[in-house]
Amino acid sequence: MTSSDYGANDYGTGATGASIESEAEGPGGAGSDGVGVGPMGTLDKVADLVRNCTDCPLAGGRTNAVPGEGNPQADVMFIGEAPGFQEDRQGRPFVGPAGRLLDGLLASIGTNRKDVFIANMVKCRPPDNRDPAPAEMAACTKYLDRQIELVNPKLIVTLGRFAFGRYFPGEGITKARGKLREKDGRKIFPVLHPAAVLRRDELRPTMIEDFKTISEILEGGTEETVEEPGVTMPEAPQTAQLSFGDAPGPAAVSAPQAETSTVNVEEATRPEQLTLF
DSSP, rough: OOHHHHHTSSOOOOOOOOOOTTOOOOOGGSSOOOSSTTSSSSHHHHHHHHHHHHHHHGGGSSSSOOOOEEEEEEEEEEEEEEEOHHHHTTTOOSSHHHHHHHHHHHOOOOOOOTTSSSEESSSOOGGGOOOOOHHHHHHHHHHHHHHHHHHHHHHEESOOOHHHHHHHHTHHHHHHOOOHHHHHHEEEEOOOHHHHHHHOGGGGGHHHHHHHHHHHTTSSSSOOOOSTOOOOOOOOOOOOOOOOOOOOOOOOHHHHHHHOTTTTSSSSSTTOOOOEE
């Protein structure tokens, strides 16, 4: 893989100086052949537009926009909710305590963040880590839509209730998590937000089990999807693959019925409790 695959910082977020207004060459600005032309023809161009975006008031309070990062040909794409304090400072997604937990979860199934792609519903930090507003999410939708098109992952993993609500509005994440779904031709697998686990350690076994299922799905053990909520997918057999390995873990526990707000809880009260097992 060449350095140009990931951009200047090895995460596919290099700058190009393009603007949405300057070109309009079909969906996402990709042109008739869809290859590297137009304002959002590559992940680098999308990232540059995000960094210079002023389409909602969040732009006025950011230190850095957070476009997203990872493998531009990733099999799995993780979608979170919004940047937190550390993300705003560094311009990268999931680099605070919740991000360290996510790194550990990825390691538990034999992979890391350079093998996947990580993005957020909202590309700038909301003030005081509040929930992202509908207008803010709408302003960022064009960027996330294009990132999904360009990466074209086999599986989208939604982290938390806002990302899950993008595909299945009105459903609760605690009941939906851990069940493979399909929407608009995409396989969607909802899990809890890592910040929820930092706040409620009893959710840790559930999160570990859900990540084992992600590995099984990518290994081809779970092929069927369901469109009806609340249908549990059959357990898949373990198989050996290059990018996702087997990882033992405790049996899943039932998540509490109460919804937990998890947006931007990067300054969690228990940042040191990052051990998975």
